[in-house]
Amino acid sequence: MQCYPAPSPKRWPQRLEPLIQAVRDAGVQDATIFHFPDAYEMTGEGREPWSTYVDLLVGEINKAAGDKDRPLLLFGHSRGAAPATCVAYRLGTRVKKVYIAACGAMKAHEPTGWELLSQRFKEGGDRDLLKWFSSIQPGNLLLRRTAFETSPREFEEQTTSSKMMADMLHVMRSQYRDAMYPDPDRDFGCMPVPIMALSPLHDESCQPEHCQDWELLTSAGFQLETVDAGHMDCLMPQQEEISIPADVESESPLLPQGGAMIWIARALAKVQALQHSKGKCELFEKICKDFQQFLH
Known part of the structure; x- marks a missing residue:
């Protein structure tokens, strides 16, 4: 089981540990987490470097699997759906299934949502980055207040004096604004790999109708499931x-x-x-x- 998280490589190993433990308990022998390009010190932007990133991921997967022919199950959450889908497209039937959570469908020959977000964020500033991030974490009241309610001076003070905010902005800039993303004519398309898309019903951007078109990227079977959760907390065990x-x-x-x-x-x-x-x-x-x- 290979997992692609979103968005911060420093925090998500802990966030995904319950999933890793769950798949091990369910009988999967090995489960590994992979990250976004910045975690591997890749700093390119745009479509061109993405295929090199996929090369790197395939190499890391083979190293972790110990066998370049070993069957795989892939899971991607949010932006992690992009590398999971592109790796599956590259490896074909070696991938037995891709599980995609909290991400609207990527469409062949159309710019991905991550490309459009990058362009949008380059036109705006840091506050736009935090406003968007707050929208997918409605329970984070501190983040919401900083993004929406502070004056320009307060915003500057909070994002420079708070290490948490400074780190968050650094991640947002590198992974969303100054990011690399798939080439929709080269890096993914219809593939002979089954897909299960999971729509968190409390996430307005990932409703079932936004996820339905994942079926256009598979010739091997598609399932659409819903979960009673939000964008981030769909990964957290509910009390x-x-x-x-x-x-x-x-x-x-x-x-x-x-x-x-x-x-x-x-x-x-x-x-x-x-x-x-x-x-x-x-x-x-x-x-x-x-x-x-x-x-x-």
């Missing part, structure tokens, strides 16, 4: 709803007096229980169930 522990009652001598304080204490107990519960990830479950067909 299951549980009842408040029976011993947390309003008459408990351990709770403070007063209705408001009792409610807060009960809510805190529930949060603590949730933090120690093990949730399930709908996306992981659908992928792991599907690829069982290739393990026998």
Whole structure:
């Protein structure tokens, strides 16, 4: 199982660890994460260097697999769909299936969304980058405030004084604005590899109708699935709803007096229980169930 994450090579290995563990538990012997060009110190822009990046990925895959003929399953999330698709196009039937999450369809002979984003971001500034990134992480209130609500002076201060913001902007510039991207006439097209596209229903940019045209890139079968999640959190195990522990009652001598304080204490107990519960990830479950067909 080869995984292509998005967007930051420093953070996504941790984010994808639950998926890696899930596919191992489901019977896949080896699972490996690959990254975007900047993680391999590739700095070119535009369409031309993309094929060299795919060459590099194929070499890394063969090295990890230990055999250039070993069958593969590929997974790509968001922009990771681009390298996953292009590697599958390059390797053909060696790839048993491509799983694509949270990405509208790429179309042969048309500029990809990543090319259009790069052009758009070059016309704007850093605030446009953060506004777009905030749109796919609606729960990140700090990011939203910085992108939408700060004055020009506050924006400059926050993006220079905060290491987190500075690192985020660096990643956004290198992976989205000053980026390389596939040549739609050279690097991908219809291929003899099955595709499963997974649409997170809380992501307005990746609704089922945006993902349906992935079927045009395969001659070997297409599935469209949905998950009840957003763009980023579709990769995160969701905590299951549980009842408040029976011993947390309003008459408990351990709770403070007063209705408001009792409610807060009960809510805190529930949060603590949730933090120690093990949730399930709908996306992981659908992928792991599907690829069982290739393990026998």
